[in-house]
Amino acid sequence: MTFDVARIRKDFPILDRQIRGGHPLVYLDSANTSQKPRQVLDTLADFYERHNANIHRASHQLGEEATEAYEGARIKAGRFIGARDETEIVFTKNITEAINLVAYSMSNATAAGPGRFSLGPGDEIVITEMEHHSNIVPWQLLCQRTGATLRWFGVTPDGRLDTSNIGDLITERTRLVSLVHQSNVLGTINPVRMVADAAHAAGALVLVDAAQSVPHMPVDVTELGADFLGFTSHKMCGPTGIGVLWARRELLDEMPPFLGGGEMIESVWMDRTTFSAPPHKFEAGTMPIAQAVGLGAAIDYLGEIGFDAMRAHELQLIEHALEVLTPIEGVRILGPTKAADRGSAFSFTVADVHPHDVSQVLDDLGIAVRAGHHCAWPLHRAFGVQSSTRASFYLYNTREEADALADGIREAQRFFARR
Template sequence: MLDIQSIRADFPILSQKVNGKPLVYFDNAATSQKPKVVIDAITSYYEEINANIHRGVHKLSQLATDAYEISRVKIQNHINAKHSFEVLFTSGTTHGINLVSNGFASLLKVGDEVMVSALEHHSNIVPWQMLCERTGAKLTVIPMDENGELIFAEFEKLLSEKTKIIAVNHISNALGTINPIKKIIEKAHQFGTAVLIDGAQSTPHIKPDVQELDCDFYVFSGHKICGPTGTGILYGKEEWLNKLPPYQGGGEMIKEVTFEKTTYAELPHKFEAGTPNIAGGIVLGTAIDYLNEVGFEAIAKYEHELLEYGTERLLEIEGLKIYGPKSLENKTSVISFNVGTIHPYDIGTIVDKMGIAVRTGHHCAQPIMNFFQIPGTIRASFSFYNTKEEIDALVGAVKKAVVMLS
């Protein structure tokens, strides 16, 4: 059991008021709030060990380097990567996906295929479209059904030896759908196809085991798991990272430079050009420590309770429709909904006046909205520091908004 009030006390922002009302923060799928231990760790870095990392002989540089590399090992252990050098620091999920897609430009030819799913965030669509435009490869799409779930039989039909890489999210940001990534990976590997998993929406709720999944790449963002913005991780199997060329050139990623030829550093530095977000990388480890102290099993159980309660309460509202899986066992703590023909933006604006933060629009997933023939949805996304009382406040606010807009 989680001590929710104690946990909420860890997050300074949750005690404030918005528009004169207590803040109810239900935009966790966009970014999570930060506990005091994370905020303090950022300050501590800049007050105590601020220095550039690697190669420095002075004390501060050594302390900063040690802290940065300790964080890398923490993340390695958290996701169960085989080697710490398979863990690359990035600025976020989008950066990680672009790094891999850029690298695959040297591996693809005309006639090859790249596969994504109909449930993807734009950041897991556009880089692959750009890659196909550069290489002459073809983009194929795993279709979805009316429940917002991938049609696995159609995926099997699309998959062939031409498919060189599949990029699919672990959990849909727009609908909360949990995809059958283990089955997708197993099937893909029968054809020698690489698989990249977008874990931006899964890592706040579950601990990914990259070796058990056997994925080739796994990417996620720090800001969604109580860490700083501008941080993220790309996990890649050693064999694949060695196949890909560097994404950027500059300092740190080199072994030797002459005007005639440059040789590149070993992993992970080959992909970490320039001065990184040192404080962010260190504090991302702090955030992961915090979440592990809370406990991911307890987090998952409690957030599922919130999902069940929120679904039941919101469906009391006449004309309200929830998009996504009917079975809550195949869904994480996201409720994406509309009420009748009222535009989601209008409800979101009124709800905000009551101190409740929800996300409205297409959630960077326009193909999903086009499938349902809607302009967007209202998305309430819950975290382990939310409460059922806050859900009650949301339901009351939506009811008031509907009355005002009808």
């Protein structure tokens, strides 16, 4: 399908807004949350207007329709990332919960006694300095609960994963390696398969945080060499409140539940409980049903556009953004400066102007970006900065919006030079 950004923009009603005194909205915060096309909005409205009911338990027609739509979304999500079948897809409320599901399941396994997922002193979890807090804090807590040790890959000055000491980091003591596929700060695309091969050779499992990659490029769990992979709906044109954990079925079979309650049970007595088969074993209580249906619509939408065309469009945007941002005196881009090595999130600093001040000036011009540490404090410390401004592009952005960003940065420099 030919990529026509003007046509695609018509699918997103919010992009017609004018803000801050009549400025056209330039939305450059999709790494935080993406905008939603009419196709997704209409699907959500149709579900609530015509099919709304709880799933699996209701014996009436609406319940059947809701269940079919919910489980249909699971099938779509599995096919989307190359899962063997839909029973390898667990719905969560976001990728943060997906990662915590694995961490707490390992904690529950440890409490139950020795086994594949149990941890103790001498065992190690390996992450990277590039991680979002959601892929740091759960492993810190797991190590505190079990006595295991947390270790991590560093980052090179040009924003790549430092794998020079991979043989020292991944050893026979490593139980799990958890790493980001594409950095939410640097845009760096990591060599996941190389790290996964090293982990598997040492007998370790591999979890991949694909929150920033799945919305932008084809992702296949087998090609990556993952054992677990998580992504989230709201960064890929879908609704908030729904995420996905994919795991190899044999691992889900072995893992103890994360939460207890209704729906995830097989039978309950007063003194014991048996649990449903995966994936339902990990989906306690009423799930985000409409949100799952919306995610399915987002998958359909992105599939119709095609990732090859979308990636080609984004590469052009990345190249143009680098061309217009790099020459601005005082601007420092964090991460790779070659389009092919990165995704479309640009974090940068502006000399003598605080990142929040940069974002405020941009916001006054109608340009939406994010400022702060982007839930990646250790990574910012590695680059010697407290925070940064981040602009992130997606399928609906244009070269003209990259130009507006560059002009806005210059305006921020002029404004604060006068003070």
